[in-house]
Structure formats: C-alpha cells, structure tokens
Amino acid sequence: MSHGTVAVLATEAKIDRGAIETALSMTETEGSHLDIYCLGIETTPPDSYFAGTAVLLSPPDREAAEQRAQDLAEALRPLIPSWRGNVALHPVMVPGGLISDQVGRLARYADRIVAAAPYGPEDRPLHVATLEAALFAGGIPVIVVPDGGAAMPERPERIAVAWDDSREAMVAIRAALPMLRRAALVEIVIVDPETRWGDRSDPGGALALYLARNGVTAEISVLNRSRPRVSEVLLRHLRDNGAEALVMGGYGHSRLREALFGGTTREMLEAAALPLILAR
Known part of the structure; x- marks a missing residue:
C-alpha cells in the first residue's frame, strides 16, 4: 500500500x-x-x-x-x-x-x-x-x-525541535508530526526566550501540551545564549545530546536579508551535520 x-x-x-x-x-x-x-x-x-x-x-x-x-x-x-x-x-x-x-x-x-x-x-x-x-x-x-546522505530511521530515538514561537516553526512542527509521533523522545529546544512570549514563565509549555495531545512524548530544554549566534548554541546542544534530526522553521527573515547578513536558517544549512526538516 x-x-x-x-x-x-x-x-x-x-x-x-x-x-x-x-x-x-x-x-x-x-x-x-x-x-x-x-x-x-x-x-x-x-x-x-x-x-x-x-x-x-x-x-x-x-x-x-x-x-x-x-x-x-x-x-x-x-x-x-x-x-x-x-x-x-x-x-x-x-x-x-x-x-x-x-x-x-x-x-x-x-x-x-x-x-x-x-x-x-x-x-x-x-x-x-x-x-x-x-x-x-x-x-x-x-x-x-548533509553531503553523503543521512540515516532516517523509521522510529528515531531523539528528534529536536527548534522553537522560537514563530509561525514558521509551528508550520514545520505540524508538517513533521508523523515523524515526531514515531520518535521515542522529542526535545523542544529554546534559546534565550524573549520577554514578549506569552508563556515566559513556562517557555515551550503550550507547545509541549500541543504535542502531547498529538501523541508525542516531549521534553523542554531552555538554553542560554552563551555564544554569539543562536546556530552555534543549537549545533553544540544537538551534538552533545545525540539528536538524529532537527525540525525548524525556514527563513523567518526575508531571503534577501539572510543572503546578505546571514541568519539562523542559513547558518544551520551551512554547518549542520544532521538532517534538517524545514518548512515555512
């Protein structure tokens, strides 16, 4: 079938x-x-x-x-x-x-x-x-x-989600739901959440509830921006924790701005050694 x-x-x-x-x-x-x-x-x-x-x-x-x-x-x-x-x-x-x-x-x-x-x-x-x-x-x-391809297991052990409270990130998460449901664990990764977020006291809590109601086992990791670029913080965390793939929104800024000045999407595309699941 x-x-x-x-x-x-x-x-x-x-x-x-x-x-x-x-x-x-x-x-x-x-x-x-x-x-x-x-x-x-x-x-x-x-x-x-x-x-x-x-x-x-x-x-x-x-x-x-x-x-x-x-x-x-x-x-x-x-x-x-x-x-x-x-x-x-x-x-x-x-x-x-x-x-x-x-x-x-x-x-x-x-x-x-x-x-x-x-x-x-x-x-x-x-x-x-x-x-x-x-x-x-x-x-x-x-x-x-990445170059050379990558393993995409049917039932991954650990998938990360880069969450920044954006429309693009939510579109990517909805698109990846079938894979997220099959994963043993989905980690919601948040780097330096902004004060404008409605769930500042519980960053990522609303998303974790959404995922749980969709049959996804999720946990939340809030990271300090300890490096100049968000992408550097993300890449180090993903490497240290053995993520098999990263779900993220693509091009939150305009393509022209990303091309001229860089941005998290471009930086991740340049440096990531694991599959990136993008949507917008």
Missing part, C-alpha cells in the same frame, strides 16, 4: 547522490513513491555583442538544458535498484528565470522533498534556488541532508 510521495529535485549527480540514497531508504521503509526530478535549468550565455546602437544577447540554451536533464537522468539511473517499482526518474527542462514557478509546481505534488545541503565547499546556486522554490512556492516540508 502506497503512503504518499517523496521527491528529490536534482541538479548535479555528485552533490545530489546522498539525498537520493536517503530518499531511496526512506521510501523503501515507508512504502511511499519516490519521484526524482532531473532538472536541466536553462541559462543565458554571458556573451553579447554590439550591432550598431543595439546590444544583441545570445538566446537561452534551451536544447542544452534539455540535454543536461537527460544526461542527469542517465547518470542517476544506476542508483535505483531494478526491483524498485515505486521510483521514477523525470528529466525536466526548466526555462531560465522560472525556477521558482516551475520547481514550485513540481514540489507541490509531493508530500516531502529530500534535498542536498545547499551550501558546501563549492558554490551551489542551483541548490539554493531549488530549496527556496520548494519552501516558498511549493509550500511543503523539505528534509535537507
């Missing part, structure tokens, strides 16, 4: 291999379908030349983008066991400038996306773009795994 759809939005075989292997393991355990979209994203060549007073630009490389999608599908095909009838490869050409619309539309018909880390030793602009498209235009949760 099928249990929904997981998707991977692949743009480069080497970087996306870990995400695909994680998704293959997840869907085998859950009995869900896996769609792997092999994206050939159209780009405009950077060359141009003058013809009188006009500047002529080279047209977008549509045929090259279609070929990249086909080549990517062929490169990824060996990763799929021949007996896995619930996995499909889809070469998709994405017109230049329409990544958000096109990728968001693909993501919308999945229940979850598994994605490679968008930041690494090399620039990964397409991975950043597809992650943002899935979150903002697709509106579905994304499981971001």
